Amino acid sequence: MKVLIAGGGTGGHLYPGIALAEEVVTRHHANQVVFVGTTRGLEARVVPREGYPLETIQARGLKGKGLVGFIQGLFALPMSFIESFRILRRHKPDVVVGVGGYSSGPVVLAAALLGIPTAVQEQNALPGLTNKLLGKFVRVVFTAFEGASAFFPAGKVQLVGNPIRRKLMDNFLRSNAPHETFSLLVFGGSLGARGINQRMLDALDHLGDLKGQLKIVHQTGKNDLETVRQGYAAKGFDAEVVEFIDDMSSAYALASLVVCRAGATTLAELMVAKKASILIPFPFATDNHQEVNAQALVGSGAALMFRESELSGEKLASEIRRLKNEPERLRQMEKKAGLMGRPEAAKELADVLVDLMVKKYGPDGRAEARGEDPRAKKPGGSKKPKPEGGNSSSGSNEKQV
Ligand SMILES: CC(=O)N[C@H]1[C@@H](OP(=O)(O)OP(=O)(O)OC[C@H]2O[C@@H](n3ccc(=O)[nH]c3=O)[C@H](O)[C@@H]2O)O[C@H](CO)[C@@H](O)[C@@H]1O
Known part of the structure; x- marks a missing residue:
């Protein structure tokens, strides 16, 4: 199973993604996790240190950035979509999860348009604009507060809480x-x-x-x-x-x-x-x-x-x-x-992602499409790698997890 996690910027978005990555790698059939973020976000420092590959796109925020920021954000949008499609074509993930932050929007939307199973994880009681829009396209919306559910199509919401890092x-x-x-x-x-x-x-x-x-x-x-x-x-x-x-x-x-x-x-x-x-x-x-x-x-x-x-x-x-x-x-x-408290959040979220993959591609996911031998896959997950330095440049640092 290959999971692509898009988003970050601040710890509040990124760390639930890290917690999910830890869960799918150690307890599920995931043998690869890839993050997509920006070079400006906390992910540029944290993701390589945690031992996962990071792809970056040029996404910027639109809301609350003033007129100049809004215009810069608008100009960055087409490029961030092109970059997202390229990353998705190269990695061929089985599922894509958005955890909020600038890079989440274009990547999750591009994945949904390509027919890849997608989900978003909304940490807050009041969802942001991007997740409200993405909610219309993704298959599952994970929420952490009861109040947030009302902002998404009813059948898609799973109230599981915010995943917390293993340590x-x-x-x-x-x-x-x-x-x-x-x-x-x-x-x-x-x-x-x-x-x-x-x-x-x-x-x-x-x-x-x-x-x-x-x-x-x-x-x-x-x-x-x-x-x-x-x-x-x-x-x-x-x-x-x-x-x-x-x-x-x-x-x-x-x-x-x-x-x-x-x-x-x-x-x-x-x-x-x-x-x-x-x-x-x-x-x-x-x-x-x-x-x-x-x-x-x-x-x-x-x-x-x-x-x-x-x-x-x-x-x-x-x-x-x-x-x-x-x-x-x-x-x-x-x-x-x-x-x-919801200590099981990461586990519940990961279980749903496995279901999404199996429903769409079968138990081996897109392993063959990626040129992998599905029989080589170890059920129960393999161990996480040791970090190999801080390379966060796009495309060059993918690593088997
Ligand atoms: C200004 C803003 O819009 N902030 C948002 C951002 O907050 P922010 O990034 O501050 O997120 P949170 O307060 O939710 O989480 C902070 C995370 O950073 C960790 N931590 C914090 C301090 C530290 O020194 N070391 C450390 O590791 C905490 O353990 C926690 O895991 O994302 C949250 C989740 O979407 C939102 O609810 C916040 O409103």
């Missing part, structure tokens, strides 16, 4: 032991969040008496690293301040409380990790979708949510203090988050 899952499935020191994990999605960085620094002014009683890990994103580091130092707080957290699994495990945005993949992780959280949605997300994501957790008592515009540092400090002083409340939030 996180392995840790999450272990116990959620209480911590000796109250530990805060502060992060702003895959890119960091200035609004959270500023409010957290302001909050420190009101948490002075807790200095020795708080452990803080704070991810800032690229631009604010030094400012935030200096802020903690100037206010006399000992914190681990980093630009990006590679090992989110340990970061979650060590946290008593998480302060973060409400990106859909983050929320899926919080639920499976059974973590209490204070959510501060990104106020400029398309159609305010992060607030809608957050409401699902708030509604069930798993999280608190504050709009950035209404949240002062003082208020954030008082909420942190309150939760620290009410361990039983924190436990209840953790329990409620856990009840919403």
Whole structure:
């Protein structure tokens, strides 16, 4: 089985794709997974490191980019379709899955037009325009929030949750032991969040008496690293301040409380990790979708949510203090988050993809069309390869998985 995963840009789109790739490679009959993204997205760094080949196309966004960005996006469209057709003809995948982000649209649409079984995975409670359009062409739409289903043709929707990377899952499935020191994990999605960085620094002014009683890990994103580091130092707080957290699994495990945005993949992780959280949605997300994501957790008592515009540092400090002083409340939030988690998302999604392939091409998929010997295929999947450097150029780095 050969699976092509299109999309990325940010971690919220890319990481569910990585989780799906891990699943189909280790537990299913997939012997090859190929990603398609752009050279500007996070995938250019992460996909080769994870050991999968990456093809790139020139896709750009259309919405929220201003007039110049919109025009650039329009001009890039025809080329991105041509590139998508070429990639699909070369790789002959058995199924194509879009995980959102600029490259998802042209690749998934081109695949659907070529008659290849296609699916999209919508992470958010409020789907973006591209996925709403693609929903009309693909065979299956995977959703993660009940509310999202209403935006797609009813018969196509499968509510499975957002797939979570294996290294996180392995840790999450272990116990959620209480911590000796109250530990805060502060992060702003895959890119960091200035609004959270500023409010957290302001909050420190009101948490002075807790200095020795708080452990803080704070991810800032690229631009604010030094400012935030200096802020903690100037206010006399000992914190681990980093630009990006590679090992989110340990970061979650060590946290008593998480302060973060409400990106859909983050929320899926919080639920499976059974973590209490204070959510501060990104106020400029398309159609305010992060607030809608957050409401699902708030509604069930798993999280608190504050709009950035209404949240002062003082208020954030008082909420942190309150939760620290009410361990039983924190436990209840953790329990409620856990009840919403969907640890089987990657598995359920992969099962459906195998069905799609078998229905269309039979159990060997298009192996023969690709010049492979189907009898050489090992049921149960083969092992993932070791990364072979960071080549992310188009076309030249395909590797048997
Ligand atoms: C600004 C914007 O539009 N953001 C969108 C983007 O968010 P974004 O890319 O921030 O996505 P999420 O918050 O959903 O997920 C972040 C992912 O990055 C990982 N991580 C994060 C920080 C870090 O230091 N290290 C790390 O590995 C997290 O574990 C998680 O897997 O995609 C999400 C999923 O479609 C959307 O809900 C968000 O609205």
